[in-house]
Amino acid sequence: MSQTLQVFENARLIDPEAGTDSLGALAVEDGVILDRLPPRGQGDWIDCGGHCLAPGIVDIGVKVSEPGERHKESFRSAGRAAAAGGVTTIVTRPDTEPAIDTPEVLEFVNRRANLDSAVRVLPMAALTKGRAGAEMVEIGFLLDAGAVAFTDCDRAIVSTKVLSRCMSYARSLGALVICHPQEPGLSEGAAVTSGKFASLRGLPAVSPMAERMGLDRDLVLVEMTGARYHADQVTSARSLPALRRAKDNGLDVTAGVSIHHLTLNELDIGDYRTFFKVKPPLRAETDRIAMVEAVASGLIDIISSMHTPQDEESKRLPFEQAASGAVALETLLPAAMRLYHAGMIDLPGLWRAMSLNPARRLGLDSGRLTAGAPADLVLFDPDAPFVLDRFALNSKSKNTPFDGQRMEGRVLGTWVAGRQVFAADPGSPAA
């Protein structure tokens, strides 16, 4: 009766739900994971060669530059990049031009995504019109149109009154509000994190305390309104106690961090290398270590790529003037392998943060290897070494901070609902 029956055998199964990393096999029928294996000879048996098979990555906060700046990234190129990076669901940001703040613009995004993307696309919508921080969007209509969360991205809403109303209204509809915790006054014009490095380079800087102040404010509003809240990026050790307290008090709060803040620090900026300019700016090494530990302990729930395509022109400028952001869909997995190889987080722990938790937060049933879950899968070799060449990336924009760096961890194959959307090369065991 089955249209497609696949068995991934001889696989190192990374199960974030059970927290296990063990050899075994996994059967998939009609795009859904089965609870037992079929008899041998039935279906299509794929030898995974002992490599890792894990749920596909669910990446919250991907910028696809449609509408507005398709030369930087389109749904086609982002989809290819995601597939090559083992990302099976991209949750797109609304900080496009124009912002995704009406059901009509969201329809456009959905149509383009369905037409062109190799992986699943779930759009987020802006929280305020034009991301201007003044009037709330049509949260109800946008939910109906498929928005999975509401965020003004890196523009922190200045008016506490506006944000509290947005949260109250969102709460009544059960909508998830995602904020960028940052005190806007302190961080205005900043290009790097304040400290010795920033001062020696003579760059405008912001204290990491600005993040803590922003988070404190947001969490007080969550306490007032009862909203479902996610902090898109928590990057400073000083922010963690407030987060811990909010969770202990039972608030519906989660937090994310970008892969760059887990693998790079402010010194990587070196001689004004603008590919390392991200928002919030890269932090001190002590903060980086604290963030990795917070992910390992589960205090920080979600790792994102914060994929932000920028063209060469917007990066080839003096550091202060250069655009922020880095592409990361394809480098998320190998960069995360640095944490695994450093012995700081195990593979189930990483997949909890990259796949299970983001899926749960959005109410998806992916992110698991359990029977009944969609067969969104990534097969990868965590040890395969390579030197990253930015021009080999699938993204239209090539602004990666990892250019020329030695990395380990290669994606061999990616499946969305049981359909293979990426294969490393025809000779690989994934083919």
Place this chain on the structure above:
Amino acid sequence: MTYRHRHLLGIEPLAPSDITTILDLADRYVTLNRASDKHGDALAGRTQVNMFFENSTRTQASFELAGLRLGADVMNMSMQASSIKKGETLIDTAMTLNAMHPDLLVVRHPHSGAVNLLAEKVNCAVLNAGDGRHEHPTQALLDALTIRRSKGRLHRLTVAICGDIAHSRVARSNILLLGKMESRIRLIGPPTLMPAGVADWGVEVFDDMRAGLEGADVVMMLRLQKERMDGGFIPSEREYYHRFGLDAEKLGYARSDAIVMHPGPMNRGVEIDGTLADDINRSVIQEQVEMGVAVRMAVMDLLARNLGKPMQTARS
């Protein structure tokens, strides 16, 4: 005597021996500049372009004169007025200029790191004449030459730098240079004008002139920009002068033979008392200007000798 760098982008990449090399040659150019025939030929046939993206009278004049004295063809480009306004990027401007085969490019730019960026894109030697709040290496070198000629050495001196450290590229370059030459550095100013992380710089920080100046051999005053005077960083000009302006009384806390320096242009009655600035027994401010021309001659001479030689990296 060797100087193995392709550019002069800052003090940071220089070794103490590089600094000594520059200052020794500059000493000889001081002699030349004081002679009646001031002509050298070290830069004969060379083209020097001064690109100033930010207003400057003194530094630009000093570089221009230094080039002319060594026989270079000097061209001044005032960039605020030109193509930048038409939307051309810094890199395009650099590439355009590069195609005209200059040998020495002197650049001032309002953004930190902009001169480094430009240096990556051109074939000639690039001299940083001040980039944002980052570095102003020839100012630190001329200050060092002035100090060395006055004190006979650059090591084991106590140098107090006073004023707006946070926004000053002069302070950064001087701190780096004097640190490399093993002098002791004190920074004095209100906390709003101190850079973050200054405690990690290996300097002593004071917010009180009396404590900070005690026993100092050199007192270096910095200019306070007009736009920072009212309310934003300090309460008022007069309160600043009262607490941090250098006058004869405050100078009394320093050593009796301490010299007074200022990179210019001065705000008399804001950071320094006018009479003190003109006191030829204490103030070396005019000498700093003289040393500026000699140091710039020395640096351009050394960089011109390296033109066409293979160099290790763009950075150095």
